[in-house]
Amino acid sequence: MFHNAARPRGRPRNFDETDALEKATQVFWSKGYDGVTIDDLVAGMGVGRPSLYSVFGDKRTLFLRVLKAYAEKKGALAVKALLSPRALRDSLTGFLRHVVESATEKGSARGCLLECVAPLVDDAEVQEFLQNAVAAAVALVEGRFREGIEAGEIPSDFPVAVRASLLIDLARGLTMRAQIGTPRRTLLRDTEEAVDLVLLPRH
Amino acid sequence: MFHNAARPRGRPRNFDETDALEKATQVFWSKGYDGVTIDDLVAGMGVGRPSLYSVFGDKRTLFLRVLKAYAEKKGALAVKALLSPRALRDSLTGFLRHVVESATEKGSARGCLLECVAPLVDDAEVQEFLQNAVAAAVALVEGRFREGIEAGEIPSDFPVAVRASLLIDLARGLTMRAQIGTPRRTLLRDTEEAVDLVLLPRH
DNA sequence: TTAATTTCGAACTGTTCAGTTACAATATAG
DNA sequence: CTATATTGTAACTGAACAGTTCGAAATTAA
Numbered sequence: 001m002f003h004n005a006a007r008p009r010g011r012p013r014n015f016d017e018t019d020a021l022e023k024a025t026q027v028f029w030s031k032g033y034d035g036v037t038i039d040d041l042v043a044g045m046g047v048g049r050p051s052l053y054s055v056f057g058d059k060r061t062l063f064l065r066v067l068k069a070y071a072e073k074k075g076a077l078a079v080k081a082l083l084s085p086r087a088l089r090d091s092l093t094g095f096l097r098h099v100v101e102s103a104t105e106k107g108s109a110r111g112c113l114l115e116c117v118a119p120l121v122d123d124a125e126v127q128e129f130l131q132n133a134v135a136a137a138v139a140l141v142e143g144r145f146r147e148g149i150e151a152g153e154i155p156s157d158f159p160v161a162v163r164a165s166l167l168i169d170l171a172r173g174l175t176m177r178a179q180i181g182t183p184r185r186t187l188l189r190d191t192e193e194a195v196d197l198v199l200l201p202r203h
Numbered sequence: 204m205f206h207n208a209a210r211p212r213g214r215p216r217n218f219d220e221t222d223a224l225e226k227a228t229q230v231f232w233s234k235g236y237d238g239v240t241i242d243d244l245v246a247g248m249g250v251g252r253p254s255l256y257s258v259f260g261d262k263r264t265l266f267l268r269v270l271k272a273y274a275e276k277k278g279a280l281a282v283k284a285l286l287s288p289r290a291l292r293d294s295l296t297g298f299l300r301h302v303v304e305s306a307t308e309k310g311s312a313r314g315c316l317l318e319c320v321a322p323l324v325d326d327a328e329v330q331e332f333l334q335n336a337v338a339a340a341v342a343l344v345e346g347r348f349r350e351g352i353e354a355g356e357i358p359s360d361f362p363v364a365v366r367a368s369l370l371i372d373l374a375r376g377l378t379m380r381a382q383i384g385t386p387r388r389t390l391l392r393d394t395e396e397a398v399d400l401v402l403l404p405r406h
Numbered sequence: 407t408t409a410a411t412t413t414c415g416a417a418c419t420g421t422t423c424a425g426t427t428a429c430a431a432t433a434t435a436g
Numbered sequence: 437c438t439a440t441a442t443t444g445t446a447a448c449t450g451a452a453c454a455g456t457t458c459g460a461a462a463t464t465a466a
Contacts, residue, residue, distance in 0.1 A: 010442020011432040032323045034237035038424060048444050053425070111322070119382045120235045120319060130383045162396045169397070172379050173372025179322045180333045193365045194372070200403045213412020214462040241454060251414050256455070 017055065020045040024056075025066045030109035033063060033121045064125065070113050071133050074102075082140055088148035089195060092167065095141075096191040099171045103178035104187065111179030115172050138164045155201055163198050170194045220258065223248040227259075228269045233312035236266060236324045267328065273316050274336050277305075285343055291351035292398060295370065298344075299394040302374045306381035307390065314382030318375055341367045358404055366401050373397045 027044040028036055038059065042049050047056075056062040081094040103111050111117075118130055141164035148154045174187050174194070230247040231239055241262065245252050250259075259265040284297040306314050314320075321333055344367035351357045377390050377397070 007434075008442070009434055009440075011434095011444075013443065031325070032235070032237055034235055035323075035325070037422085039422090048446095049424095050426080050445090051443065054443090058425085115379060116322060119314070119379060120238075120323065122234070122238070127384055131385075134380070134383070159396070162393070163400075165393055166373065166376075166397060166400055169376025169380070169393070170369065170372050172376040173369075173374070176318065176322060176375050176379070177337070177372070180337070181330055182334075190365070190368055190372070193362070194369060196405070197366075197369055197400060197403070200400070200405070202399070202403070210464075211412075212410075212464055214414075216413065240452080242452090251416095252454095253415085253456075254413065257413090261455080 013051070015045070015047050015051070020047050020056075021066060021069055024062060025070055025113065026109060028063060028066055028117060029111075029113045032117055060123065063121070064129075067113065067118055067126065067129060071129070074112075074114065075133075075136065077102075078137065078140060082144045088144065088151070088153040089199060091144055092141075092195045092198065093191065096167075096171060096174065096194060097188065100174055100178065100184065100187040100191055103175045104184040110181070112175045115175045116179045134168065138168050141167050154199065157202075159202065167194070167198045170198065216254070218248070218250050218254070223250050223259075224269060224272055227265060228273055228316065229312060231266060231269055231320060232314075232316045235320055263326065266324070267332075270316065270321055270329065270332060274332070277315075277317065278336075278339065280305075281340065281343060285347045291347065291354070291356040292402060294347055295344075295398045295401065296394065299370075299374060299377065299397060300391065303377055303381065303387065303390040303394055306378045307387040313384070315378045318378045319382045337371065341371050344370050357402065360405075362405065370397070370401045373401065 023045045024041055027040055031040060036059070038049065038052070041047075041059070041062070042052060045052065052062075056065065077098055078095060081098050082091050084091065084094070086094075099112075102108075114130065114133060118126055121127075138161075142160050145154065145158060145160040145164060149156050149158060149160070174190065178184075178187060226248045227244055230243055234243060239262070241252065241255070244250075244262070244265070245255060248255065255265075259268065280301055281298060284301050285294050287294065287297070289297075302315075305311075317333065317336060321329055324330075341364075345363050348357065348361060348363040348367060352359050352361060352363070377393065381387075381390060
């Protein structure tokens with residue numbers, strides 16, 4: 001008899017690795033990095049202490065993995081919001097709306113792991129990862145602006161790089177406001193304004 | 204013989220309270236709140252452990268005091284930058300330049316205690332304080348915009364409240380970029396762009 | 407000089423924490 | 437059914453930590 005899904009030999013795990021990782025995300029997201037103890041993770045992930053070490057390594061290693069999974073997921077959603085075939089304004093609004101909505105989601109921590117938690121982690125690898133993530137986000141928005149130019153939605157002298165950078169700054173600002181408790185509807189209102197602003201032609 | 208500066212009775216302290224508080228600010232600023240131990244503070248402030256407790260209370264109490272002193276200092280500088288008698292554009296540029304410069308000061312921690320560290324502190328009093336600080340900052344910028352309208356520097360239909368909020372969002376974004384290591388000159392360049400943007404008339 | 411007062415330095419105490427170990431539980435292979 | 441492999445549970449260990457205590461040091465008051 002063959003097992004196509006090569007079932008491992010010993011006692012099976014009673015947790016799902018991906019699921020545990022998502023739970024770890026919530027723990028770091030809500031308590032910060034330094035504020036989290038291994039016991040918090042054990043409790044939050046539903047994984048035994050020795051399993052946690054053997055499967056995920058120590059806190060730093062786990063955090064890096066959480067960070068990468070989170071960024072990938074968030075990045076994919078940003079791509080989806082920005083690169084769907086619709087008007088430029090709608091793309092940007094969709095992007096910022098998604099940012100605000102995920103930062104104010106009920107049942108989840110406020111703010112954003114990448115913007116509020118990770119920047120405070122005193123670790124070279126984390127910092128480098130963040131810088132790349134920000135650069136990627138800016139490049140994505142830049143790309144969308146260039147498409148907008150080709151489609152004639154904005155003038156050809158539109159300052160693509162600068163505005164992309166500023167849009168990301170605005171997104172960060174909105175996220176930080178979510179972190180300190182500004183209500184979702186306020187942020188959603190300002191989302192519209194931010195898009196208006198960032199699309200204004202220069203003189 | 205009278206002592207006009209009513210010298211207290213016992214052994215004199217060998218630290219200056221204000222100075223120690225500034226050192227504590229640097230400690231929290233560079234290590235975050237949860238990342239700081241009492242020993243870090245003892246080492247960084249040059250104050251003995253028992254003195255620290257008797258003079259400043261526990262970590263939370265000390266942090267609240269640090270936070271308030273920091274906000275007061277920062278607020279005063281913001282007022283100075285925004286309310287000096289000069290052109291609106293120069294006021295705003297001065298404000299953002301100050302934000303960027305203090306977030307990228309060499310010899311000091313990067314970013315901003317109020318924007319990068321405090322929002323992660325899981326404490327109701329801290330959160331409330333931050334919300335008020337943000338509201339005050341927005342109100343300050345709003346006031347400056349209104350002066351600009353009176354002086355005819357911007358049109359009377361200029362969306363004062365919205366733009367003030369967005370300018371603060373931009374400041375937060377710039378600060379967070381400083382935190383993750385974006386160089387000062389990049390941020391200063393974007394400062395100019397941010398002011399240009401926020402002053403654009405609406406269509 | 408002596409008494410009273412306050413701070414300083416060092417050591418102490420009970421707690422929390424990270425990481426490990428020992429053993430029981432649960433599975434497969436033959 | 438037995439041997440082997442892997443996970444889960446609980447408890448252990450040494451280090452780090454918060455907050456306190458105690459005696460020595462430094463000052464004023466009398």
